[in-house]
Amino acid sequence: MRKVLLILILVPMLCGCGVVGIEDGQKGVKADFGKISDEPIETGWHFYIPMFTWIEVWNVKTQQIEENANVPSSEGLVSQLDISILYHIPPDKVVFVRKTIGSDYQTTVLEPYIREAVRSTASAYQVSALYSDAGRKEISEKMITYLRDKLTDRGIVIEDVLIKGVQLPQVFADSIETKLKTEQESLQKQFELIKAKKDAEIEVAKAEGIAQSNKIIANSISENYLRYKFIENLSVASKEVVYVPTEANLPILEATRHEASK
Secondary structure: OHHHHHHHHHHHHHOOOEEEEEOOOEEEEEEEOOEEOOOOEOOEEEEEOOOOEEEEEEEOOOEEEEEEEEEEOOOOOEEEEEEEEEEEOOHHHHHHHHHHOOOOHHHHHHHHHHHHHHHHHHOOOOHHHHHOHHHHHHHHHHHHHHHHHHHHHHOOEEEEEEEEEEEOOHHHHHHHHHHHHHHHHHHHHHHHHHHHHHHHHHHHHHHHHHHHHHHHHHHHOOHHHHHHHHHHHHHHOOOOOOEEOOOOOOOEEHHHHHHHOO
């Protein structure tokens, strides 16, 4: 089988013929005596005589083109955008694109329209829109709409526009950093305030507990209980100094009585 395939390739080449292989995901555009055929060439091996015919291989799979652009915002601040555009040429449009635009359709049509879409769309927004996910999504969708309006009739299908990276103006980046720092400081102060309030509530609760305890103890001490404790202390006292209240509320030194009785 390999020998047969080799013969099929070498014989035409030795005879001055060219050979082109069209794979899956590809189409061929053929021209005889300068006239492009209306139908694309399908997959397989195709032989031709270079003197009279040429065949171009076209990619009809999803392709990517990248664009890096400096874009002014509505405030006049310049941001740098890193964008990828996914697109493809439909198999039934390769001949149309070749006839109306040419094989260099990327540089002739696609890239100029992409640059125009990036600049005209992004410049209508403030730079803060590029900072938010919602803003980037909206800008991307408007770019898709613009490119599809311009390129669909030209035979180029735009699949998606991806904003992969954004480099914000330095003044805006500094303001964001300052804002984030201020927010962090504010959150720290709020935390400290909450902590201080909690600490104060704990101290108040402790004080109220002590006051309540003292109140309970004070209410539980009666006159009879004090007399009982006084008599109890007298029974165990020896020569300690003891003050005994009298009816006139004048203390009598019990120790003096002990000395006088000796």
